[in-house]
Structures are given as C-alpha cells and as structure tokens.
Amino acid sequence: MKAASLNRNNFIRQIRRRPLTLLGPLFLIVLTYWFFFTSSKPTSKYSYKTKKNGFFSRQHDVIPRNLPGDHIAHYDLNKLASTPMAVYNKEKVLILSPMSKFYNEYWSNLLRLTYPRELLELGFIVPRNKDGDLALKKLEKAIKQIQTGKKENRFSKITILRQDTESLDNQQEKHRHALKVQKERRAAMASARNSLVFSALGPYTSWVLWLDADIIESPPTLIQDLVSHDKPIISANCYQRYFDEEKKQDSIRPYDFNNWVESEEGLKIAENMADDEIIVEGYAEIATYRPLMAHFYDANGDKNTEMELDGVGGAAVLVKADVHRDGAMFPPFPFYHLIETEGFAKMAKRLGYQVFGLPNYLVYHYNE
Amino acid sequence: MGPYYKPSPQNEFLNKLRSIAQNKYSISIIGIVITIVLLTNFIIQIVLGQLYIPNFSSVPNTDFFDLRSFEGLPDGWQHEERVLFCVPLRDAAAHLPMFFGHMKNLSYPHNLIDLSFLVSDSTDDTMGVLKTHLKEIQNDPIKSNRFGEIEIFEKDFGQAIGQGFSDRHGFEAQGPRRKLMARARNWLWTVSIKPYHSWVYWRDADVETVPKTIIEDLMHHGKDVIVPNVWRPLPDWLGNQQPYDLNSWQESEGGLQLAKTLGEDAVIVEGYVEYATWRPHLAYLRDPYGDEEVEMDLDGIGGVSILSRAKVFRSGANFPAFSFEKHAETEAFGKLCKRMGYSVVGLPHYVIWHIYEPSSDDLKHMEWMAKEEARQIEESKLKQFYDKVWSEGFEDVRDDWENDRINIFKNTDTNKLKNVKVDWSDSDNFQYKPPLGKDKDKVLAAFDPQEGK
Structure with missing residues (x-):
C-alpha cells in the first residue's frame, strides 16, 4: 500500500517536472487519430484547382459561360439545303479567305458582291508571323468600319483566326514557287484551310465560297453565278491582268494552273512515284500533259460553259457545305500524290461528288 | 613531385572561382548581371x-x-479547356437513362463540357427521351452539375442496314455500314466544333461501366488521339467477359499485304475470318492486373470512347466515309491521324465496359435454353403423375420383402456365429429313462451319435 502511493507520488512528480513526457505521447495519439480518421472523403486522383495560363493571357469573352438551364439548341439538318435558288431560299454562304496579305482591292471587291449581306458570313485565317500581324491590323480596321456602320451593310458573322502552327516565313515570289518548297508550303496552306473551314462552318451554312485573299476582281454576282450551276464543287478560272511589254497594251494571262483534268500521263507518273511525293502543275520537271482549264478560256465563249475537272485550285471555288460536312478536306499530306486543293478535289470525288470548272468565267489575281 | 600534383587548367579555374567567391563584391556584381540579363530577356520576349x-x-x-x-x-x-462531347445516337432511347447516369457522375468540370448529339434514322423516341434528360440535368439545383453549351442535331442518312446486333456485325454489311456511320460522325463534329474547343471526346451511348474520371484519365496522357480498352460482360454460359472493340489495332505485315490485294473501295474490317490480318489487337493485350497507365501505339481505333485534341479535327482529320488505305470510319480515322503525324495511342489495361447485346446465335442458344428448361419442368410433372398411378395400381411389397430378407439372414449369417464348443464326453453315459404316464408308449428314434465315426 505504502509502496503504491510512493509510486504514484513519484509519477506525479515526474509529470510536474517534465510535462512533455505525458503531453508528448498524448499529442502523438491525437495526431495519428487526426491523420487516419478525420479525412472525411477519399481524395481524388487529380487536382481541380484552376491554374492561370500565364501572366499576360487574356480571357476569351466570346466563350459561352453560365448559359440558362434550358438553353438547348436544336437544328434539323434534314431541312438544310443548297439549291440554285440560294437567294430566294435565304441560304447562308460562308466566304473563306486564308490571308497572309491584306489587299485593299480584295476588300473592295468583296464589298461589291451583291449577295445579301445578312446571308453572308466571312472567315479569315492569318499566319503566325509579322505578315499575319500586318494583315490582321488592316483587316481589323476594315472590318470595324463595315461592322459598326449601317446595319444593312453588316455581314451576318465574321470569324478571324490566328493559325496555331508556325508559318513558313515570308517568301519571295520566286522562292515561293520553287518545286522543293511547294509540298511544305501547300501542306501548311492545307492545314490553314482546314482549320478555317471547320472552325467557321455552322449547322446553318449551305454554301462555302473559297476566295483567295489575292483575288482582286470578280463579277459582283460571283456567288449567284456559281450557285446557279448547282454543282457540289465548281471553280472559276483564275487569270491575271498585266501590261504586255511587246504589244504595249493591257492584257490578261492565265494564273492558276491547279484546275485540271487528269491525263494518262499524269496517272502514269503517279504510279511510279514514292508514297510521299506529290505532283504539282506548272513545273517543267513534271510534264503531266493534263488539260488545264486555264488554257480553255475562250473570250467569246459562253460564260456558263462547264467542264468536269479532277483537280481544283483555291482561287474562287464554290462548294456545297455538305461536301465539307461529309469529310472532304484539304489533305496536308500527299493523297493520291495530290495535296491541298487538288487533293481536296480528289477526296471529294472519292466521297462520290463531281467537280466542275467554268473555263470562260474569270476572276483576277493580284499582280505582284 | 608526382604527376598528381601538377595543377591542371581545371584546377586553376576552380581556384580562380574560389578566389572570386571569397570576394563579396564580385558575387553581388555577378548576381546583378545575371538578374539584369534574365529580366531583359523576359521583357524582350x-x-x-x-x-x-x-x-x-x-x-x-x-x-x-x-x-x-x-x-x-x-x-x-485546370486551364479551363473546353471539351466538345460528341454522341451519335440511333434508336438509343433505351440506353439514354444509363448514359445520363454516367454523365451526372463525370468529374470533369461540367461547365467546361459542351454536349453535341446527332439523332439519325431513329424509329423510337430517342429525341424525346434525350430532351427530357437534358432539361432535367440543365435545371439541376446544383449548378455545377449543369453542362456548357448543348446542341442537338437531326439528320437522317437513310439506313439500308438494320440495327440488330447481327445485322450490324455481319461481315458483308461492314463496308457500306461503316461508310455511312463515318458520314454521320463527320456531320456531327463539323457542325458543332468551335474554335475555342481544346478537346473532342467521342462516346457511344451504350457504355455500361465507365470510370467517372474517364476524360481526365485519357487526357493526362497528353496524346493527340487516345482510346481505352473496351470489353463487354457476358452471361456465365459464354464465359463471363469478352473483348468488345476489335477496331483498335496495330498495323501488321499481314494487314498491309492484304490491303494490297484488295480493290480501291474495299474496306477491311477486323474480327472477321474473311480478313485475316494477324494484327495485334488492343483488346487481347489486356492484363486485368496490369498498370492502367501503360500505352500502346495504334494504327486503327474503335469509336466507343475516343479522346482527341480538337486541333486534330480542325487540321482536317476526320472519319473517312470512303475507303482510306482500305479502311473506313474510326479505323481509317486512326490511319489518317497517323498519316498527318499525330500520335494515336490505346490503353490496354484501362478498360471500360460496353453493354452486352446478344447476337442472333446467342439468341438462338438462349431460346434453346429456355425451351430446355420448360421441357424439364414438363417432364418432372409427368414423372410425378406416372409415379402416382404406379403406386396406386400395385401394392408394392418390395420394401417388406427386403426387410424380411434382412431379418432372416440376420440370424443365419454364419460369419456372425461364435465358435460353440459342445462337450460330447458324457453322451455315452447318458441313461435313458423311459417316459412315464401317457407318454410311456413312445419310443426313441434309433439314433446313435457315434454311428457315423
């Protein structure tokens, strides 16, 4: 009995002298309990804390946020049509222009088009370099002028994109057309075209007009004229105005050689090519003997003359939007040894569409 | 002095550094210079x-x-990247409740998911059911359960082929069917993709079991195109489980050689004896205990659940609705992405489960099983009846006989008898006393035990 009380006294004295001997273990017990039993929910594998994209990043205010609960858009695409009576049926046309240079003549020609503006949408894509910056600034100015002006002059929608892939730097005219760089250049162009069409194409778009940013002159009824042929893909003939030094007078000459009909020779060349090689028109190295639409122009001929084509250029091409929706795109790789717009024509044909051209219907390319 | 003590240029340099380091001023100057260079670089950039x-x-x-x-x-x-969630639907009303069950559980922030549905060639009320579910989820009192932008598209492509399992999965039907489905898929994404989408996720409505973190699980690999392994559960009599999606594969020599022999419009489809390609399939490489993070390069992919960067589609990749390198739809999508230089990857050990739809052979077997069961029940009923008639028509004494037999043999079983010793020694001395009284006339039978000896 006495021994026990002595022990207890000892124990209490011990605690008084060194309180940590008791508090330490107690604290540990509480801590372990807290660690093992108070974690209420099993924590997720991933963190959902928002990270900032960088100090200078800009919030994109066009992205829909906090839409009302019953905001459910419903489109019946069975009713969407592309007919020769496009204006009458109020069919929406999307004009697409990849743009590395802004020409005032292009813009004024675009504004001269007589297709109703409320049915017109525009789409532009600019390269990721200084050229793109310059074009973008001019384009911004031009767009602001028209879109903040009179309501009836405004386009129904305009989408401007900056290409995500690095652009090949600005090339001199000679260098630009060298055969070696063609594949690379046109692959980049194809990617840009694809990004543009698939970003801008809406569930209400009936027609897509590819109009290069260096097309500076076309008939004002360009869209109506092309639509009236009611073809899945139809291309105008692209020429260029120049001053003929010999005859000392203004003249015109063919510019775009990518509208062509396949030839025996062309097929033979393709057969013997490696998988990743391409055939391009207008080079002495590759003589395909393809009939080129550029050479079929007849100044006195009927403007509405059609010819079936196997390859198209991108200068002024009208496409039924369904063709793109079915998956016809601009191959950024050799597709049957064709690339970009020519590959596009081939892909459309593989999807069962026919491609046509209007040899006597001219649009004009800028003269550098 | 050995060669070891020769001061090397490095040592000299180190010594110099050391002496510089001992000087406080020089250190601070170096620090300032480095800071300025970094800052100017930063500003110039x-x-x-x-x-x-x-x-x-x-x-x-x-x-x-x-x-x-x-x-x-x-x-x-974590960067507020928006996902376009594409769901092609055809006669899917029955699957939608299950599908929306999964949707509600998705852990990817719902407000960053834009839903896009294509309802085509449906004979049931897919559209009505879809809208009911969407309205319900978009009016959820918990706002974080609501999704971003929602678009429903209707487009009929004409359906030459039925939608029964065997109609869909029969060999001949594959080519045209796949091309048609490719068109439907292309219509869906081309009308719904916006420039601000960073990812596109494709998902079939008839997936039964799927982790709620499916999008993150696929996304964190950082690949351009990525698919999980897809299996389906089976009834016990078919072996419990089976690979479902055989469209995810790696190209093989056999496949390439087969492709060369086929016409321009032919479509190779996997999982049919008609086309033996000997390709390694994602589905068969599954190890139930394997690491879910393991990746496998693929050439063709299946469409049950695809996560892809939006730029893949924007730059032109799509589901070829024609024979592209002898394939169509999702398999050709894989090939096309590869051709365009994108990474196409599958996760062999990360599995989602498709629902089980019995094939017509399975249905036949199930019908046989049901008939067999009914037949057995009928048979046992008949047996009971005959048994009753038998027992009432005859008195069955077989059991009694059996008992009697046991009782009789119980005591005569010689094996059980003990060896009894009889003492015959006194027998000779046995004195016969003639009986008295009424039995006095009786005489003993002539018996002498010694006689036989």
Whole structure:
C-alpha cells in the first residue's frame, strides 16, 4: 500500500517536472487519430484547382459561360439545303479567305458582291508571323468600319483566326514557287484551310465560297453565278491582268494552273512515284500533259460553259457545305500524290461528288 | 613531385572561382548581371514575341481566336479547356437513362463540357427521351452539375442496314455500314466544333461501366488521339467477359499485304475470318492486373470512347466515309491521324465496359435454353403423375420383402456365429429313462451319435 502511493507520488512528480513526457505521447495519439480518421472523403486522383495560363493571357469573352438551364439548341439538318435558288431560299454562304496579305482591292471587291449581306458570313485565317500581324491590323480596321456602320451593310458573322502552327516565313515570289518548297508550303496552306473551314462552318451554312485573299476582281454576282450551276464543287478560272511589254497594251494571262483534268500521263507518273511525293502543275520537271482549264478560256465563249475537272485550285471555288460536312478536306499530306486543293478535289470525288470548272468565267489575281 | 600534383587548367579555374567567391563584391556584381540579363530577356520576349491581338469586343458578330490558345494541355481541366462531347445516337432511347447516369457522375468540370448529339434514322423516341434528360440535368439545383453549351442535331442518312446486333456485325454489311456511320460522325463534329474547343471526346451511348474520371484519365496522357480498352460482360454460359472493340489495332505485315490485294473501295474490317490480318489487337493485350497507365501505339481505333485534341479535327482529320488505305470510319480515322503525324495511342489495361447485346446465335442458344428448361419442368410433372398411378395400381411389397430378407439372414449369417464348443464326453453315459404316464408308449428314434465315426 505504502509502496503504491510512493509510486504514484513519484509519477506525479515526474509529470510536474517534465510535462512533455505525458503531453508528448498524448499529442502523438491525437495526431495519428487526426491523420487516419478525420479525412472525411477519399481524395481524388487529380487536382481541380484552376491554374492561370500565364501572366499576360487574356480571357476569351466570346466563350459561352453560365448559359440558362434550358438553353438547348436544336437544328434539323434534314431541312438544310443548297439549291440554285440560294437567294430566294435565304441560304447562308460562308466566304473563306486564308490571308497572309491584306489587299485593299480584295476588300473592295468583296464589298461589291451583291449577295445579301445578312446571308453572308466571312472567315479569315492569318499566319503566325509579322505578315499575319500586318494583315490582321488592316483587316481589323476594315472590318470595324463595315461592322459598326449601317446595319444593312453588316455581314451576318465574321470569324478571324490566328493559325496555331508556325508559318513558313515570308517568301519571295520566286522562292515561293520553287518545286522543293511547294509540298511544305501547300501542306501548311492545307492545314490553314482546314482549320478555317471547320472552325467557321455552322449547322446553318449551305454554301462555302473559297476566295483567295489575292483575288482582286470578280463579277459582283460571283456567288449567284456559281450557285446557279448547282454543282457540289465548281471553280472559276483564275487569270491575271498585266501590261504586255511587246504589244504595249493591257492584257490578261492565265494564273492558276491547279484546275485540271487528269491525263494518262499524269496517272502514269503517279504510279511510279514514292508514297510521299506529290505532283504539282506548272513545273517543267513534271510534264503531266493534263488539260488545264486555264488554257480553255475562250473570250467569246459562253460564260456558263462547264467542264468536269479532277483537280481544283483555291482561287474562287464554290462548294456545297455538305461536301465539307461529309469529310472532304484539304489533305496536308500527299493523297493520291495530290495535296491541298487538288487533293481536296480528289477526296471529294472519292466521297462520290463531281467537280466542275467554268473555263470562260474569270476572276483576277493580284499582280505582284 | 608526382604527376598528381601538377595543377591542371581545371584546377586553376576552380581556384580562380574560389578566389572570386571569397570576394563579396564580385558575387553581388555577378548576381546583378545575371538578374539584369534574365529580366531583359523576359521583357524582350514579351514585347517582341507577343503577336498582335485585335480587339473586337465592341464589334457585333465578329470574333477573333488565336488557335494556339486551344491546343489542349494534359491537365486541361485546370486551364479551363473546353471539351466538345460528341454522341451519335440511333434508336438509343433505351440506353439514354444509363448514359445520363454516367454523365451526372463525370468529374470533369461540367461547365467546361459542351454536349453535341446527332439523332439519325431513329424509329423510337430517342429525341424525346434525350430532351427530357437534358432539361432535367440543365435545371439541376446544383449548378455545377449543369453542362456548357448543348446542341442537338437531326439528320437522317437513310439506313439500308438494320440495327440488330447481327445485322450490324455481319461481315458483308461492314463496308457500306461503316461508310455511312463515318458520314454521320463527320456531320456531327463539323457542325458543332468551335474554335475555342481544346478537346473532342467521342462516346457511344451504350457504355455500361465507365470510370467517372474517364476524360481526365485519357487526357493526362497528353496524346493527340487516345482510346481505352473496351470489353463487354457476358452471361456465365459464354464465359463471363469478352473483348468488345476489335477496331483498335496495330498495323501488321499481314494487314498491309492484304490491303494490297484488295480493290480501291474495299474496306477491311477486323474480327472477321474473311480478313485475316494477324494484327495485334488492343483488346487481347489486356492484363486485368496490369498498370492502367501503360500505352500502346495504334494504327486503327474503335469509336466507343475516343479522346482527341480538337486541333486534330480542325487540321482536317476526320472519319473517312470512303475507303482510306482500305479502311473506313474510326479505323481509317486512326490511319489518317497517323498519316498527318499525330500520335494515336490505346490503353490496354484501362478498360471500360460496353453493354452486352446478344447476337442472333446467342439468341438462338438462349431460346434453346429456355425451351430446355420448360421441357424439364414438363417432364418432372409427368414423372410425378406416372409415379402416382404406379403406386396406386400395385401394392408394392418390395420394401417388406427386403426387410424380411434382412431379418432372416440376420440370424443365419454364419460369419456372425461364435465358435460353440459342445462337450460330447458324457453322451455315452447318458441313461435313458423311459417316459412315464401317457407318454410311456413312445419310443426313441434309433439314433446313435457315434454311428457315423
């Protein structure tokens, strides 16, 4: 009995002298309990804390946020049509222009088009370099002028994109057309075209007009004229105005050689090519003997003359939007040894569409 | 002095550094110089590297997007990256409740998911059921359960082929069917993809079991195109489980050789004896205990659940509705992406489960099983009846006989008898006393036990 009380006294004295001997273990017990039993929910594998994209990043205010609960858009695409009576049926046309240079003549020609503006949408894509910056600034100015002006002059929608892939730097005219760089250049162009069409194409778009940013002159009824042929893909003939030094007078000459009909020779060349090689028109190295639409122009001929084509250029091409929706795109790789717009024509044909051209219907390319 | 003590140029340099380091001033000067260089670099990058961004905020109906901002990061959900969630639907009313059950559980921030549905060639009320579910989920009192933008598209492509399992999965039907489905898929994404989408996720409605983190699980790999392994559960009599999606595979020599022999419009489909390609399939490489993070390069992929960077589609990849390198739809999509230089990857050990739809052979077997069961029940009923008639028509004494037999043999079983010793020694001395009284006339039978000896 006495021994026990002595022990207890000892124990209490011990605690008084060194309180940590008791508090330490107690604290540990509480801590372990807290660690093992108070974690209420099993924590997720991933963190959902928002990270900032960088100090200078800009919030994109066009992205829909906090839409009302019953905001459910419903489109019946069975009713969407592309007919020769496009204006009458109020069919929406999307004009697409990849743009590395802004020409005032292009813009004024675009504004001269007589297709109703409320049915017109525009789409532009600019390269990721200084050229793109310059074009973008001019384009911004031009767009602001028209879109903040009179309501009836405004386009129904305009989408401007900056290409995500690095652009090949600005090339001199000679260098630009060298055969070696063609594949690379046109692959980049194809990617840009694809990004543009698939970003801008809406569930209400009936027609897509590819109009290069260096097309500076076309008939004002360009869209109506092309639509009236009611073809899945139809291309105008692209020429260029120049001053003929010999005859000392203004003249015109063919510019775009990518509208062509396949030839025996062309097929033979393709057969013997490696998988990743391409055939391009207008080079002495590759003589395909393809009939080129550029050479079929007849100044006195009927403007509405059609010819079936196997390859198209991108200068002024009208496409039924369904063709793109079915998956016809601009191959950024050799597709049957064709690339970009020519590959596009081939892909459309593989999807069962026919491609046509209007040899006597001219649009004009800028003269550098 | 040995060669070891020769001061090498490095040592000299180190010594110099050491002496510099001992000087406080020189250290601070070096620090300042480094800081200034870094800062100027930083500023130069910001001033010169930054591309021009136009401001259209006050211009009606005009938008600018830098596609570089929507390229798709592996941790996209932390960067508010938007996902376009594409669901092609055809006669799917029955699957929608299950599908929306999964949707509600998705852990990817719902407000960053834009839903896009294509309802085509449906004979049931897919559209009605879809809208009911969407309205319900979009009016959820918990706002974080609601999704972003929702678009429903209707488009009929004409359906030459039925939608029964065997109609769909029969060999001959594959080519045209796959091309038609490819068209439907292309219509869906081309009308719904926006410049601000960073990812596109394709999902069939008839997936039964799927982790709620499916999007993050696929996204964090940071691949351009990625698919999980797809299996389906089976009834016990078919072996419990089976690979479902055989469209995810790696190209083989056999496949390439087969492709060369086929016509331009032919479509190779996997999982049919008609086309033996000997390709390694994602489905068969599954190890139930394997690491879910393991990746496998693929050439063709299946469409049950695909996560892809949006830029893959924007740059032109799609589901070829024609024979592309002898394939169509999702398999050709894989091939096309490869051709365009994108990474196409599958996760062999990360599995989602498709629902089980019995094939017509399975249905036949199930019908046989049901008939067999009914037949057995009928048979046992008949047996009971005959048994009753038998027992009432005859008195069955077989059991009694059996008992009697046991009782009789119980005591005569010689094996059980003990060896009894009889003492015959006194027998000779036995005195016979003639009986008295009424038995006095009886005489003993002539018996002498000794007689036989």
